[in-house]
Amino acid sequence: MSTTSYVPSPAQRAREEYRRRQTVLSVLIAAASTAAVGTLLAFAVTGAPGWDRVRASFFDPQIARDALPAVLTGLWLNLRLLVCCAIGALLLGLVIAILRTLRGPVFFPIRALATSYTYAFRGLPLIIVLYLLTLGVPGLRLQGMPPVLVLGGLALVLTYSGYLAEVFRAGIESVHPSQLAAARSLGLTYRQTMRHVVLPQAVRRVAPPLLNDVVALQKDVGLVSLAGPIDAVRAAQIATAQSFNYTPYIVAGVLFVLLAIPLIAVTDRVTLRAARRQSGG
Amino acid sequence: MDVLRCRGLRKVFGDQVVLDGLDLTVAEHQVVALIGSSGSGKSTLLRCVNLLEDLHDGTIELDGEDITAPGVDPDKVRRRIGMVFQSYNLFPHLSVLDNITLAPRRVHRRARAEAEARARELLERVGLGAKADAYPDRLSGGQQQRVAIVRALANSPRLLLLDEVTSALDPELVGEVLTMIRDLKTEGMTMILATHEMGFARDVADQVCFLDAGRVIESGPPSQVLADPVHPRTRQFLARIIEARRL
Ligand SMILES: Nc1ncnc2c1ncn2[C@@H]1O[C@H](COP(=O)(O)OP(=O)(O)OP(=O)(O)O)[C@@H](O)[C@H]1O
Ligand SMILES: [Mg+2]
Numbered sequence: 450m451s452t453t454s455y456v457p458s459p460a461q462r463a464r465e466e467y468r469r470r471q472t473v474l475s476v477l478i479a480a481a482s483t484a485a486v487g488t489l490l491a492f493a494v495t496g497a498p499g500w501d502r503v504r505a506s507f508f509d510p511q512i513a514r515d516a517l518p519a520v521l522t523g524l525w526l527n528l529r530l531l532v533c534c535a536i537g538a539l540l541l542g543l544v545i546a547i548l549r550t551l552r553g554p555v556f557f558p559i560r561a562l563a564t565s566y567t568y569a570f571r572g573l574p575l576i577i578v579l580y581l582l583t584l585g586v587p588g589l590r591l592q593g594m595p596p597v598l599v600l601g602g603l604a605l606v607l608t609y610s611g612y613l614a615e616v617f618r619a620g621i622e623s624v625h626p627s628q629l630a631a632a633r634s635l636g637l638t639y640r641q642t643m644r645h646v647v648l649p650q651a652v653r654r655v656a657p658p659l660l661n662d663v664v665a666l667q668k669d670v671g672l673v674s675l676a677g678p679i680d681a682v683r684a685a686q687i688a689t690a691q692s693f694n695y696t697p698y699i700v701a702g703v704l705f706v707l708l709a710i711p712l713i714a715v716t717d718r719v720t721l722r723a724a725r726r727q728s729g730g
Numbered sequence: 731m732d733v734l735r736c737r738g739l740r741k742v743f744g745d746q747v748v749l750d751g752l753d754l755t756v757a758e759h760q761v762v763a764l765i766g767s768s769g770s771g772k773s774t775l776l777r778c779v780n781l782l783e784d785l786h787d788g789t790i791e792l793d794g795e796d797i798t799a800p801g802v803d804p805d806k807v808r809r810r811i812g813m814v815f816q817s818y819n820l821f822p823h824l825s826v827l828d829n830i831t832l833a834p835r836r837v838h839r840r841a842r843a844e845a846e847a848r849a850r851e852l853l854e855r856v857g858l859g860a861k862a863d864a865y866p867d868r869l870s871g872g873q874q875q876r877v878a879i880v881r882a883l884a885n886s887p888r889l890l891l892l893d894e895v896t897s898a899l900d901p902e903l904v905g906e907v908l909t910m911i912r913d914l915k916t917e918g919m920t921m922i923l924a925t926h927e928m929g930f931a932r933d934v935a936d937q938v939c940f941l942d943a944g945r946v947i948e949s950g951p952p953s954q955v956l957a958d959p960v961h962p963r964t965r966q967f968l969a970r971i972i973e974a975r976r977l
Binding site: 628630631632634638646650653 | 767777780803806808809811812813817820821822823831832836837881882885912
């Protein structure tokens with residue numbers, strides 16, 4: 450706290466100088482080794498006997514340019530589905546997790562229902578849920594049937610909320626009972642305790658695994674194309690069939706990674722912050 | 731006038747009887763110290779008074795009103811009783827100020843500005859004004875415990891329950907918490923405190939109750955119970971404590 454003019458001792462200055470030199474040195478070493486490994490890899494791949502054939506059928510720039518608009522249109526569908534399904538699955542998962550924690554005999558049926566839900570939808574393969582909803586439900590020929598895209602999205606929400614509910618529940622149960630006692634002793638009701646004390650701590654704690662599941666969801670949203678709607682991968686498949694060339698898949702793959710990078714970066718940052726908070730106190 | 735009247739309290743965990751027909755009366759502005767060996771039920775008694783545990787028999791009256799009667803809303807009762815725990819139990823995701831204003835705002839529906847002004851005033855009074863915006867993990871144990879006491883006081887409770895509020899603290903931090911409790915006594919707060927610190931019990935309590943086998947087997951002014959106990963169990967307990975050099 451003191452603001453007297455502080456002058457670092459020679460020992461401290463020498464330490465700082467040494468640290469600076471070490472940092473510069475390690476950056477240089479990292480750069481050199483990256484360059485060496487990259488060059489080696491490039492030689493190994495381009496020097497392979499079949500490289501020319503592979504390049505022609507996977508890395509054709511002209512075909513990539515031609516396929517790009519269709520793949521981008523598909524990707525736009527992925528993106529919209531991802532946002533809607535992620536929000537839907539997070540909300541539904543949270544509600545189910547809360548229902549599972551309700552105590553008291555009155556809530557037994559609700560609790561049992563919520564529990565069976567997580568068992569059923571974590572057990573059922575996503576593809577089967579998808580077919581049931583997109584092919585089975587329209588077969589009922591009910592009035593006002595939502596489009597296949599919505600039904601497909603619903604299948605994703607149902608399946609993923611089963612997983613997310615368990616992640617949320619783990620978070621809720623990780624909050625120590627003494628926190629509940631403290632909140633209740635202040636006169637907060639069960640609901641207020643959940644809302645202001647338990648859930649904020651629980652969600653913070655499980656944010657990394659939640660985001661991880663959203664990254665997984667990002668790859669699974671494409672499965673709705675099994676029911677008709679054309680996502681990025683399906684668009685690439687169509688383009689491949691037309692050109693007899695696999696380049697469109699590479700285009701779609703690169704776009705998927707680009708789409709995932711921000712989400713994964715956020716996940717890493719949140720994970721790091723959570724780890725730091727845990728070790729800090 | 732009596733703030734609290736407990737009659738025949740019984741509490742059972744499995745086949746272990748923790749409270750066995752316990753009686754306790756606390757008058758207004760009185761400070762009662764609960765002493766007794768570990769596991770004698772001091773914490774359980776405080777938790778029962780705050781309705782955090784279900785009773786298996788007996789009645790508790792707060793200001794003459796039976797709070798164990800069927801149909802009484804426990805949440806409304808707890809607003810009138812403050813409780814401070816051994817391990818502070820501050821909410822780690824909330825700043826000091828938000829910890830203190832949570833109940834006034836959500837339970838008593840005070841406006842944010844009003845609740846914060848009062849919280850700052852209370853913090854100022856215990857010398858923690860500068861820590862209002864800090865998070866609990868940035869405070870020392872003694873500071874955290876003082877915030878926990880302020881948090882309980884922000885509800886303007888009729889009765890304050892303190893459960894070994896200094897036993898998790900380093901010896902040099904104990905003093906600041908004890909000073910605060912002494913000040914509360916001067917202001918006339920009615921308190922029940924469970925403690926292993928006989929020196930503190932002697933210093934601050936009007937009445938000391940010795941718990942054993944789920945009952946208060948001896949009670950009276952500290953000068954009598956701590957210096958000249960009547961019951962052999964009390965004598966045994968105090969002898970052990972003196973042996974451990976805690977008196
Ligand atoms: N939730 C619980 N479930 C089962 N047994 C419990 C529970 N809470 C307390 N007990 C038991 O009740 C007895 C009294 O516990 P309590 O915490 O009230 O003792 P204490 O007097 O506060 O002890 P200490 O001085 O160590 O804090 C102990 O034997 C304890 O094991
Ligand atoms: Mg105890």
